[in-house]
Amino acid sequence: MAKPPAPKATGEKAAPEKATLTISSKTYSAWSLRAWLMCRMAGLDVEERTVPNDAANRAELLLLSPSVLVPRLTHKGASVWDTLAIAEYLNEQFPDAGLLPADPIARAHCRSISGEIHSGFTNLRSALPMNLKVTHEKFPVFSGARPDIERIETIWKECLQRYGGPFLFGARPTIADAMYAPVTRRFISYAVALSPESAAYCRTIAAWPPMAEWVEAALAEPEEMEELDVEF
Template sequence: MSESAVDKSEPGGARLTISSKTYSAWSLRGWLLCRLAGLDVEEQAVVNDAANRRELLLLSPSVLVPRLDHDGASVWDTLAIAEYLNEKFPDAGMLPADPIARAHCRSVAGEIHSGFTNLRSALPMNLKVTHESFPIFSGARPDIERIEAIWTECLDTYGGPYLFGTRPTVADAMYAPVTRRFLSYAVPMNEKIQAYCQAIAAWAPMAEWLAAALEEPEDIEELDVEF
């Protein structure tokens, strides 16, 4: 990996190392977490360089992307980034104020972080593609059903339009790429799930990322490993 991709940012500054905006779900999650915290970051993209791409694939899953360098700290893994930002910016409301809801939020965020491998394989992240219909193999259906159950429980419990009420939280940042998968691959959805996916699409940071993905060069290759 090039030296510029691994240097830490200067103390007090913020740099987020990301991969492709079109294909990298984990980069999107890290970026949304920074926006939730209100932290402006310098983006350090590594996907365009072939050597960096090979290095990313060789290092997965311990690859340091996304990685946040801020105030002398270097933090990777999306949940670690979320917890770091919540500690640094406690007034940003990244997690619910109520302790029961906060524990619930951490639980559902952890579930998307560690699971749903069949969904990732069946419906790969690609923000430039929208299908009118798409065959979903049977192995991915339990993942889809579990995600819909999580969303339904949260929306029923906390009233929406986001998973934990009127403001987006860490959970919404973690599930945002899944909402795009549902929309991109025409996953059948009931009205409540459809409304949630549309709410995330209309969330300003998400809309900003989507617009940037559409401007990304066409010669960027889809990574063989889902980050």
């Protein structure tokens, strides 16, 4: 007869469940990048699960979510998708990480501009799709995307002047920087003419160690990975 497992020693705790972040292509998936940066900012060590966005993987994605959405964070029994939902979850779980500004007025501002990039700028998404493996010296920008670019520059200018930079809300990155990080790469990839302030902010994000790590991993992705038809 098999012996029952020995009882744990007093004070011994079970190993914590590993958090998992399900993402898509690092080269093309802006939403995956945002969620990954937020996890890094929160100090949450995640196991990455990469699920390319193709028909062969649709059934597997459906097991994760009826809405077939990535990124998805699994942590302590919670399953969270939608990037802003992940942001709020991480802020609740790690309140000392500074994902949102401490000042309530700045915090409301941060949430507002994060929501704006989350729900808008469709012309920019279409005209300048994220692709971390290309850098153009010149690129014709669709005129319909110009208002989006101007609005983003206005957001950045207001934040940098109001909070002193080098990040949007001061010396430390916040959720807003994670949300706008893919935009900085679009501007760099497609040689978008920017104001000196905006160009400096793009360089700040490019030099941000988690961002540099993601870009390096994207460059190492297999060339056969298909470009996403829809920007995530």
